[in-house]
Amino acid sequence: MKRQIIGRSKNEFKKKEKPWLIWNMISELNPNDLGLNKKVFNENINNGKAMFLGIVSKSLDVSKMYSFILNCIEIIYLNLKEELATSNEKERFEKIEMKLNNILFKTNKLGIKIDVKKVKQHIQEINIQLYEIKNKLQLEFGIFSLHDYNNIQKRLIKDFKWFADIKVNTKEFWEAISLQKNNSEFIELLYLERKLTKDKTILSRIGSLDIEYVFPTIDYFGTITGRILVNSPSLQQLNKKYRDIIIPEKKMQLVYIDYSQFEAGILAFEANESKLIEMYNNDDIYTQISNKLGNESVTRDLAKKLFFCYCYGMSKENILKYSGKNLNLFFDEFSNLEIYEEKILKDFLEDGFVETTLGNRRYKSLRNVENIKEGWLISQKIQGKASLILKEVILDLYNKDKEIEFLLPMHDAVLYQVPKDKTKELTEKIENSFKNVLQKYCPTLKPKITNKAFFEVK
Structure with a gap:
């Protein structure tokens, strides 16, 4: 909850200074709220860390330490709930993240x-x-x-x-x-x-x-x-x-379902670029990039990698420098993409953040005091929406059928296991969920999914 509300990359903080780490949150509390002075408060924090790490001396009152830590967590939790109540992250946290976390804990407990x-x-x-x-x-x-x-x-x-x-x-x-x-x-x-x-x-x-x-x-x-x-x-x-x-x-079977051209499709929808939407629906965007850049030197796999670099925030100038391939030869055909990029930048410079469907706001970097363009703007929009879609698929299937057992989230895919004697019908149910959720958030797309082997067959 804390990390989601903060809306900043972990790379903006030193390893031990990330504000969502529990000991950092405890250290930021007011000792008076716990009925302690500053000296005793700091001693309790150090003793609590020692207990957590298993370094417990005979003189340490363990029950007192548990009481101290739980009191701290309660105050943090109540403060965060109050902050969440007026945050743009509230709906996403309560509808998606909090419920999803319980599924992930279950997977962790059962093991793979x-x-x-x-x-x-x-x-x-x-x-x-x-x-x-x-x-x-x-x-x-x-x-x-x-x-x-x-x-x-x-x-x-x-x-x-x-x-x-x-x-x-x-x-x-x-x-x-x-x-x-x-x-x-x-x-x-x-x-x-x-x-x-x-x-x-x-x-x-x-x-x-x-x-x-x-x-x-x-x-x-x-x-x-x-x-x-x-x-x-x-x-x-x-x-x-x-x-x-x-x-x-x-008596179970692995089922691995993957979104095809996931980021490409989301970008086409978000930018409302009709040509790119049509290409997604009726063709293969990565193959078209390959053809445009010269398929003898740019394979479909390389075209996909170039597109991912763009979606993850690398500028087209750096893509050209590092790969020698000019993405503008492809992107210049889609006028709405430039309009979309300009709008994202305009909103970012005015608001100081970029947000996606159901919140997931990311604020300008702490070091960006001049309020200039940052490389992650497109990435936050596209990847943020992609993460939401995949999470809702996991939730949807968990609520619909307990025989479909969630195992692992991959990049644009999910690994499940289902009873062998029901593989066909349950696979179809999984595929339908993938399609329905994508169409819910990107209604102009005809969802492309693949049912493929989870591992490379030698």
Whole structure:
């Protein structure tokens, strides 16, 4: 609730200073409201942290600490409820987020079944691949670690001078690496090492448990756009070729339903761009981008990646710089898109925030004292609406049929498990929910969904 009301990215705060962290909220309370002076209040906070971390001395009155923490939480809760009552976030929080959170807690409690043998098998496969990649980086390019930032940047600048303007190991840096991975062997090796290392980290955390279930933490408001994030382990981030570690319960079947061209369709609707809506309804937007930019050099997958970069806030100028592909060759055909972008910017400069359907307001950055354009404006509108739609699908199906068991939210998709003997009828019910919710929020679209394998079949 606190994070949603604040409406700011976690990147605006230092790791330990995020205002929605419980200890920070407790520290901000008025000691007088708890009948304490400042010194005793601070001592209680330190003792409460120690108890939470399991560092309890014999002299510590544990029951007193529990009483103190619960009193603090009650005051925080009541203050936030009062703040929420007059906030634009009230409807979304009560209708969507609060109810969804209960479903996510249930999933966390029940756990997700894992094939431990496959986990260990995939770790071995990745170790072999990483060994080969690291050897090549060392012997052919003189790079001994992904943390060797100076040498990595020097090597990149040789072929792409604009890498000098990007700070290494930032989000922008890795987006540029992803866009260029097919144009340079060195860049492809950097990309693969990072990707495989991430997969290995996720799998190793699961494998070290050596148990048949994992109990991921699922954060219903994991990003500022309202996207759900899965942590500990980060199953959402796992490469599709390793997802076969997730298996259904006995007599159950996995069902994985995905929105096709999700962000593209939402952008077409939000901008009220009739040509783009028609393209979504009757064709494939990513294929059309590919054709326009030259499908010999721009595959559909690359076209999709370029479009995602735009939707996530990268400027078309930077997309051109990092990929060499001019998105204006495609976007210039849609006059309403420019009008839409200008309106979002105008509203942002006047109001100091951008909001989506049912709130989900994001305020201008704290450092933006000059009230200038920020790169995330389109992203907040499109991703915010996408997160709302996917959440309502999860809620809708949970309320309609308890035999449809929610397992995992992915980017634009959801993984369920259903009884094997009812797979066909329940899959159809899931598909209908996906279609109905999208049409509710984007009525001019003809929903495109796919029922596909959750993992890559080898």
